[in-house]
Amino acid sequence: MAISAPGIVSRAKPGQFLHIKCGEALAPFLRRPVSIHRIDREQGLVFLLFQVKGAGTSWLASRQPGDALDMLGPLGNGFRTPETNSSLLLVAGGIGIAPLVFLAEHAAGNGSRVKVLIGARNQDHLLLLDKLEEAGATVRAATEDGSFGLQGTAIDLLTQALQEEGADMICACGPRGMLVKTASLAEERQIPCYVSLEEYMACGVGACRGCVTKVLAGDGSITYLNVCSDGPVFAAGEVAW
Amino acid sequence: MAISAPGIVSRAKPGQFLHIKCGEALAPFLRRPVSIHRIDREQGLVFLLFQVKGAGTSWLASRQPGDALDMLGPLGNGFRTPETNSSLLLVAGGIGIAPLVFLAEHAAGNGSRVKVLIGARNQDHLLLLDKLEEAGATVRAATEDGSFGLQGTAIDLLTQALQEEGADMICACGPRGMLVKTASLAEERQIPCYVSLEEYMACGVGACRGCVTKVLAGDGSITYLNVCSDGPVFAAGEVAW
Amino acid sequence: MRPDLAVEIAGISMKNPVMDASGTFGFGTEYRPLMDISRLGALVTKSVTLEPVHGNPPPRIWETAGGMLNSIGLQNPGLKSFLANKLPLLQSFNLPVIVNIAGKKVEEYVQLAAAMEQAPGVAGLEVNISCPNVKEGGIAFGADPSSAEAVTKAVRAACSLPVIVKLSPNVTDITVIARAVAEAGASAISLINTLTGMAIDHEKRRPILGNVSGGLSGPAVKPVALYQVWRVCQAVRIPVIGMGGIMNAGDAIQFMLAGASAVAVGAANFVQPGVMLEIIDGIEDYLVRHRIPRVGQLVGALEIS
């Protein structure tokens, strides 16, 4: 889905999200967080990629060309910009690919070597291979049923990739289980790793403290940070999984 | 709005209504009662005529050809069928014309002489004069601003009509104030008079007792009857205004 | 193998755990043209009082966000007419009939209970001590543990029918009331009745309901209902019938997981007549999908870590 939103585009960073009012009246009540999937700076377009899950996303999916959308954003911290010429591994599970495409395009444009590892249930869920390669990224895919690429998961791809070559930075988005494994593989090899988390959200701007995730403070104590405003991207080592 | 509903059409009587689920999810919560405006027996079509007032009717107005509608009905008692060859005065205030068109067509088809008196705010609110005349009814109109017909109200038309000729039966639908006056004019002249009432409704089928109107029982005591199942049409003399 | 949906509440055997919530299904006959009523687990009547009650002045209904207010005021034809005109028809459904009774004084509950005991085909009583829409009695009995206890004891003594006491959610601690009625001999508890609320027309600067205040029900109150059912189920050992905002099978299962042995469906009937049958089917599907042989295994199966 492409939306004209020059104001958002001009400020958008990879890993940030939009908080979208779905439905005309009170149902659904709360906004829905959706990552910025890609942007087109020249045309002032922001792209979304989302899975229809419930009332909010199915309303969103039924928008017609020309409809207006009420979106807050860009929100959140976004991924740390990789240093130029560094080598980057992006690990995507399912719809977790959404924000990583923006990051891949951004980093590749910055001169980084970007390899994207995508795990999906089957071929139908494998999205955007072409777009990523166009942007200059290398892509490896795995499907659970083996219908495309490796039969296995994004974690299998990551294990393989790390054996082959290593990386300066790993960024991941996907199911929590995948993030946990990514974090531990990265830690084993001491590679800086960033993960994008999800939590139910109300305000989206850090006011309500509804979207917290448990983190380890520097002194080892445990505290809660907002996924919406302190995240959604966290250093993997900081998260109390 | 025309809806294909052969099951409803085959049982529909003038004055009955449909109870319509508006909106896909929980908002709006309750169904909306809308009169059967006309039917086309051959094609199995039921027609609705409604004013957009709030969430329910605006959702209804935005339906597209081919959409499905969840409708209960026909519900309610409907108007008493006039005797053949009787003379009938129908008094409509604003959108109150909706059920009276079905009645006019039905009664005219039955050989009755039907005169329809329509009061509206202005010309734009004057609906369906042609359709009524086509059906064989005589039509008199009044607008508050004088932009069409008499400058005045449906009650002015009724007063005039009663002076000119009298009637065997009066049926009215419209704002409560208009119904009260119609009832008292009818009573003065001892003409049987039936009014169609409105009340907020929940079930629409007589189960919840939410839609009651105050009536005078035969013994002079006051009680509450359901507009949905005992009405919406009541003998004017029965209603405790 | 099809899962077993049957439940027994206070000696009343039901072929499934789904019934209507009192007052939303009239005396059964109103919905007959629209659905196969005999498929229900039980049928609960509108509240019956000793004398006929005219109820509150209209408007009595108002739609709210995710729910509705009502201020019917227990309009019903009274005991005599109920026995003569309504009960015979109810029996034709071939279902356990639970008669909901309401009174202004303990003595009225007693008379009603005694009369129902004599009447043919009454499977049990639901004692409404929680109606927010009447001036005397009603909620007053349900708001105070000692009067709740008094009504329950008196009804218990007046008949040998199963006595289900229906509680009001408008209290500080519902477990106190629940324990009081359990100790007073209630066979089961049902909850929640409506939450007291009001609506205002700001353009006219007047209350919308003729009775000023009314009772809130529908999905808007489901979180409150689930919480109170869960708390009551932990506080007492008698079976609980859960209700408040149930719109579909998922909602019904949530109440059972919270501890309810059966569920009642209210406002949803207005939105979708026949929804109770879909709920029965949906519960069965869920049991099949989760390979659970008996619906009773859901009761209180909520896992709290």
Added chain:
Amino acid sequence: MRPDLAVEIAGISMKNPVMDASGTFGFGTEYRPLMDISRLGALVTKSVTLEPVHGNPPPRIWETAGGMLNSIGLQNPGLKSFLANKLPLLQSFNLPVIVNIAGKKVEEYVQLAAAMEQAPGVAGLEVNISCPNVKEGGIAFGADPSSAEAVTKAVRAACSLPVIVKLSPNVTDITVIARAVAEAGASAISLINTLTGMAIDHEKRRPILGNVSGGLSGPAVKPVALYQVWRVCQAVRIPVIGMGGIMNAGDAIQFMLAGASAVAVGAANFVQPGVMLEIIDGIEDYLVRHRIPRVGQLVGALEIS
């Protein structure tokens, strides 16, 4: 002539009757990029406690029909950090700042009150005796008239700031609590805090919130809130700040007609940041349209026949 929107609550002068509901607007700064905060009548902080509070485990938020559950658990940086890091920024808005305080013991409320009295730029206190999401204190104080009275008396004695006591709707008779705090010296009352509720994931057979139960707010609770505000306004003479499900100017006016002198907006901020400014404008439009010169004339102007 433009109507006069100014109100005075317990000595706090506000240029209009609209403020945020505690906990839905953080400490003010979070919404600064999205709206002109200085247009509000007053700013109410998230609850501040003596020591930092981490709050409840996630999930803490769940959407419900017409509203939401939250189980934040009073997460806040504690008094010291509040005074050092939050209060100075709050002052920059040039608004009356009302600090919401919460404690586990009466003594904690007292210490908080005394500290706020010393702090520069605190216009008044809102005393939260109604949080359903903490194990100790919170709602326990608001559920019982004598403990509500004790907290109020102690805070009243500990400082000379206006003391607004925030009540819980989860009680049998809110007028009893309202009278108790009024007699104990409260300058004003605010209500409602959230209704206790819960949500269950029936597929996983687990509670959805990490804390199991949470507080319900949003339009779903508006009928309950309006009713309780109306009742409290008839029971006490001190001013009332009304809240619970206010989404637009019409809702706000309904609360004022029911007797509230000012209103607070909670969950609506999440749905539409800036909604409070639209509410202020909408109230002004309403007054113009109805030719009412002062907003105060709406207070309690509900006509009941």
